[in-house]
Amino acid sequence: MAIVATPARRRAGSRFRRRETWLFYAFVSPWIVGFVVFTAIPMIASLGLSFTDWDSFSTPRFIGFDNYLELFTEDPLFWPALGHTLYFAAVSVPLSLLIALFLANLLSRPMRGARFFRTVIYIPALVPLVASAMIFRWLLAPQTGPVNGFLALFGIEGPAWLLDEDWVIPAIILLSLWQVGAGTILLIAALQGVPPELYEAARIDGASRAQRFWRISVPLVTPILFFNLITGMIAAFQVFSQVYVLTDGTSGPSNASLMLVPYVYDNAFRYYHMGYASALAWVLFVIIMIFSVGVLRSSRGWVFYETEVRR
Amino acid sequence: MSTEPLPRLRRRRIGAALLAAGLAVAGLTACADEEKPGGPTSLTLTIWGNANDKTVMDQRLALAKKALPEIDVKLVQISEEYNTKVQTMFAGGKAPDVLMLSEEINVYSSKGQLEDLTPHLKKANVDPVARFGQGPVDTYSTDGKLWAAPDRGGAMVLYYNKAIFDAQGVAYPDGTWDWAKFREAAQKLTVREGGKVKSWGYAAGDWWPWLLTWMYQNGGSVLDAAGKPVANSPANVEAIQFYNDLVLKDRSAPSPIDYANAGLSNGQPDALFAQGKLAMGTTGFWNIASLKDSKLKWDIAPLWQGKQKAVPAFGSGLAVSSQSKHKDAAARLVAFLTSAEGQAPIVTSGLDVPSNLEVVNSDAFKKPAWNTTGVNLAAFTESASAIYSPPLVPEWNEIQKAYTDEMAPVWNGKDSVQAGLDRVQKSLERILS
Numbered sequence: 001m002a003i004v005a006t007p008a009r010r011r012a013g014s015r016f017r018r019r020e021t022w023l024f025y026a027f028v029s030p031w032i033v034g035f036v037v038f039t040a041i042p043m044i045a046s047l048g049l050s051f052t053d054w055d056s057f058s059t060p061r062f063i064g065f066d067n068y069l070e071l072f073t074e075d076p077l078f079w080p081a082l083g084h085t086l087y088f089a090a091v092s093v094p095l096s097l098l099i100a101l102f103l104a105n106l107l108s109r110p111m112r113g114a115r116f117f118r119t120v121i122y123i124p125a126l127v128p129l130v131a132s133a134m135i136f137r138w139l140l141a142p143q144t145g146p147v148n149g150f151l152a153l154f155g156i157e158g159p160a161w162l163l164d165e166d167w168v169i170p171a172i173i174l175l176s177l178w179q180v181g182a183g184t185i186l187l188i189a190a191l192q193g194v195p196p197e198l199y200e201a202a203r204i205d206g207a208s209r210a211q212r213f214w215r216i217s218v219p220l221v222t223p224i225l226f227f228n229l230i231t232g233m234i235a236a237f238q239v240f241s242q243v244y245v246l247t248d249g250t251s252g253p254s255n256a257s258l259m260l261v262p263y264v265y266d267n268a269f270r271y272y273h274m275g276y277a278s279a280l281a282w283v284l285f286v287i288i289m290i291f292s293v294g295v296l297r298s299s300r301g302w303v304f305y306e307t308e309v310r311r
Numbered sequence: 312m313s314t315e316p317l318p319r320l321r322r323r324r325i326g327a328a329l330l331a332a333g334l335a336v337a338g339l340t341a342c343a344d345e346e347k348p349g350g351p352t353s354l355t356l357t358i359w360g361n362a363n364d365k366t367v368m369d370q371r372l373a374l375a376k377k378a379l380p381e382i383d384v385k386l387v388q389i390s391e392e393y394n395t396k397v398q399t400m401f402a403g404g405k406a407p408d409v410l411m412l413s414e415e416i417n418v419y420s421s422k423g424q425l426e427d428l429t430p431h432l433k434k435a436n437v438d439p440v441a442r443f444g445q446g447p448v449d450t451y452s453t454d455g456k457l458w459a460a461p462d463r464g465g466a467m468v469l470y471y472n473k474a475i476f477d478a479q480g481v482a483y484p485d486g487t488w489d490w491a492k493f494r495e496a497a498q499k500l501t502v503r504e505g506g507k508v509k510s511w512g513y514a515a516g517d518w519w520p521w522l523l524t525w526m527y528q529n530g531g532s533v534l535d536a537a538g539k540p541v542a543n544s545p546a547n548v549e550a551i552q553f554y555n556d557l558v559l560k561d562r563s564a565p566s567p568i569d570y571a572n573a574g575l576s577n578g579q580p581d582a583l584f585a586q587g588k589l590a591m592g593t594t595g596f597w598n599i600a601s602l603k604d605s606k607l608k609w610d611i612a613p614l615w616q617g618k619q620k621a622v623p624a625f626g627s628g629l630a631v632s633s634q635s636k637h638k639d640a641a642a643r644l645v646a647f648l649t650s651a652e653g654q655a656p657i658v659t660s661g662l663d664v665p666s667n668l669e670v671v672n673s674d675a676f677k678k679p680a681w682n683t684t685g686v687n688l689a690a691f692t693e694s695a696s697a698i699y700s701p702p703l704v705p706e707w708n709e710i711q712k713a714y715t716d717e718m719a720p721v722w723n724g725k726d727s728v729q730a731g732l733d734r735v736q737k738s739l740e741r742i743l744s
Contacts, residue, residue: 056395057402058422076741137574144572163567163723253719269395270708272418 050278056268060275067279078280080255081263082287084169088259089236092173097228100180101221104187105213118188125181133245136175137162162246165256172242172257183228190221222303230295237288240265260284351383352640354408356629357400358386359393363662370656375647382640384409394418401634408635409644412459413627414703416451420458421705426631427456431642442649443666446698451628460649463657464626465664465671466694467520467595469615473608475500475510475590484591486613486693490528490553493615497563500590510588512563515554516570516578517718519701519711520623521593525550527699528617533710533739534702540739543732550617551721552728559724567722577722584609595625596664599686610687613694620697626666664691671695706742713738 025032050067052060071078107118124132139147140161148158159167194217202212218225240261247257260280268277358368365388372384387407389396394415400406401424412419419425432439439448439457447461469484476483479499488496497512515521526532531546541547557564567577575582580592587607593614602609614622629648631641647653651673654665658673661681670676677688704710713735721731 055422057398137571137576141571141574142568144574160568160571160723163571163719165720253716253723255716266712270712271706 046278046281049275050282052275053273054275055272056274057272063275067276068283070276071279071283077255077258077263081258081260084257085237085239085259088169088173088176088239089233091170092176093229093232093236095173096177096180096183096232097225099177100183100187100228101218101225103180103184104191105217107184108188108191118185121184122181124178129179129241130245132178133175133242136171136178136246140171140174163253165253168247168252168257172239172246175242175246176236176239183232186224186228187221190224191217194220219304223305226295226299226303230292233291233295234288237261237284237291351381352637353383353385354635354637354641354644355385355387356409356411356644357393357397357407358388358411359390360388361390363660364388367656367660367662370660371648371653374653374656375644378647378652379640379643382644384644401632404634406632406634408632408637408641410630410632411462411627412451412630414701414707416458416628416630417453417703417705417707419630420453420456424633425458426633426635426638426642427458428460428631428642428645429455429457431631431639432457432460432646435643435646437646437650442668444668444695444698446696446700447624447626447628447666449700450624450698450703451630459628459630460645461666462627462629462649462654463663463666464624465596465666465691466613466622466624466698467593468611468613468622468690468694469591470584470594470598470602470609470611471591472510472584472587472589473610474587475502478502479590483610484612484615486615486690488615490615490617494553494557494561494563497557497591498561501561501563508562508565508569510590511565511569511583512561513557513591514565514580514583514589515593516567516580517715517722518578519714520625521578522551522554522714523699523701524593524614524621524623525554525617527621528619529553530618532702534704534743538702538704538743540736540743542736542739543729548729548732551718551732555721555728558722566724567719593623596691600661603684611690612687613690613697616697621699622694622697623701624698626663628666668695704743709742710739713742 049060051062051064053063053066054060103121107114107121139145142148142158142160142163145158145161147161151158161167161171198216198220199212202216207215238261239259243252243257243259243262252258261284264277264280264284267273267280356368356372358364365386368386368388372386375382375384397407397410398418401419401422406424416425429439439460443461448457451457451459451461471484473483479502481496481499484493484496493513500510500512502509523533526547529546529550531541531544531550533540533542535541558566565573565583570577570579573583573588580589581594581598581601583589584592584594584598585601585605585607599611629645631638631645635641649667651667651669654667654670655675657663657665658670658676658679659681661679665671665676671692677692679688682688701707702710717734717738718731720726721728
């Protein structure tokens with residue numbers, strides 16, 4: 001079907017469109033200004049600075065790729081910091097997803113006290129991280145802490161957690177798991193949005209509870225799982241406050257909990273190696289980019305949007 | 312009223328990394344250098360600290376105005392991220408004329424940002440060593456140049472709980488104890504009940520003033536005279552071994568695990584002391600304010616001594632910026648503020664130990680009106696001559712971090728002192744290369 005617009009109509013339409021375009025830019029301008037001033041320019045500047053030796057205050061000295069060379073070949077702390085960050089991300093992100101999904105599945109059912117439990121689950125996400133970390137220090141105290149007290153009931157001698165090189169990262173993971181409430185709330189909403197007739201039809205066809213969960217619930221909430229995965233992964237790579245508070249601003253026993261962002265922070269603001277910190281930040285940026293693109297690519301295979309028709 | 316020193320606070324503080332944006336915006340409080348010809352010279356002075364610190368500095372500046380009517384001082388207090396903000400002022404060419412500085416002194420001096428005070432003080436007929444003592448002068452000097460006049464914060468002293476001493480029948484400490492006597496006392500003063508420690512004999516942690524005290528008392532140091540690291544020298548190994556034996560062998564001082572069990576992070580003797588769970592702890596003047604109203608029976612004494620006397624000090628100095636257009640006036644202000652007259656408010660307010668030895672030796676300091684409980688303030692006076700000077704090189708923060716990181720397994724008994732210090736040595740060699 002061909003529609004031939006009269007010249008007059010086209011003119012009116014384009015005027016409207018131009019006005020709309022203008023309004024669009026007017027409304028997004030606060031964001032654009034914020035992005036350019038506080039993100040884009042500092043990012044470009046930091047890329048430039050990553051090729052310099054700069055203490056933040058005097059004149060930067062151009063040194064080419066020296067920072068990157070030192071980072072990859074000489075710095076004894078870069079690889080451990082990267083390894084710890086990957087370890088933290090690889091365990092905490094999938095675990096929080098699974099736990100959030102499990103809790104959401106329990107709490108999305110109509111039952112007595114559901115509101116109460118939802119609130120309880122969400123409260124940790126509202127508690128300031130510093131306060132949570134303080135509580136965790138107490139919970140994880142080697143001999144007097146409740147966690148090890150609980151383990152002792154089963155005859156297990158709990159580790160010294162924050163003071164033990166092997167257990168400090170699991171302790172930080174525990175703290176991050178304590179805050180699954182935010183992801184859980186999103187998943188509850190998504191699960192409740194699944195049309196009940198799908199479950200009904202499946203039940204009539206004889207699908208078991210597990211089958212209904214894995215074949216109906218999970219696929220229909222994959223967009224939310226995907227969202228939680230991406231944001232959780234980026235947050236995990238950028239973990240800072242947990243480490244900073246739990247291990248006293250240092251990096252745990254023998255650098256056992258040294259992560260990339262605290263390392264960037266130390267270099268930039270405590271050791272006055274801003275150029276080197278910029279190089280570290282860019283390496284981290286590229287790593288996060290690679291992982292994000294990987295997850296985005298893979299999402300085509302497993303994320304299902306109801307509105308989308310698969311070909 | 313506690314005036315816990317800034318770097319200690321910073322170590323514990325949760326800093327958020329507001330990268331470049333923060334730098335661009337932070338502390339561009341311009342300090343105008345406007346001056347009417349013939350009018351008073353206008354100077355800017357930056358300090359950190361709390362409201363109390365500001366009140367006392369205001370009092371001192373009021374005295375300065377009387378003594379030096381030709382100088383007007385604008386006081387700028389920067390309580391958060393002091394060094395970042397002041398360095399930003401330097402980078403913008405708007406540096407303060409006079410600035411309070413502490414452990415980061417040589418971050419500034421190594422960039423040529425400070426004025427050597429030696430000729431200025433000479434002109435004012437002030438002999439720095441006579442006024443402040445050798446240790447504090449060395450702390451703020453490199454290559455014979457004095458980058459700041461010591462201003463506040465004297466020696467750290469031994470706080471002791473009299474009740475525990477009395478109960479265990481140990482004579483009060485008096486600064487003459489050697490290591491063996493100290494160790495024996497710490498053992499006797501550790502009170503156990505049913506296998507559990509009820510109160511510890513001594514408590515410290517991995518903060519540098521504590522560690523370096525053992526090292527310096529044993530003739531060791533972090534850097535040698537040429538500035539090369541000597542972290543694993545035999546004297547240092549022996550010293551740290553002695554300290555760690557108090558903790559792990561004698562169990563008369565808490566380990567990091569014991570601290571964690573008490574809900575504390577490593578190295579918080581003040582908290583244990585305030586709870587009555589500690590017989591002896593090494594702390595600075597600032598702890599007096601927190602203990603003044605406590606029900607404990609306590610007092611202070613000079614530290615014990617090793618092969619030689621060595622006492623840590625913690626405080627701040629006043630420096631003149633090399634950017635200042637009025638270096639002469641700025642130096643005169645510093646000379647006045649560190650004179651007996653200029654330091655008087657520090658004493659009357661009970662804020663801190665003054666750096667001026669004349670004041671520290673005076674009855675005004677030893678017997679101030681606020682000292683109603685009769686704390687032995689002379690302990691600070693007696694300690695002043697033994698103050699050692701830590702190696703405040705520009706890389707000082709990294710050096711401290713190396714000790715914290717590499718020694719952690721040693722404090723937990725997982726590694727030998729020798730191995731830990733060998734690793735520190737390797738780190739320091741890299742940091743200082």
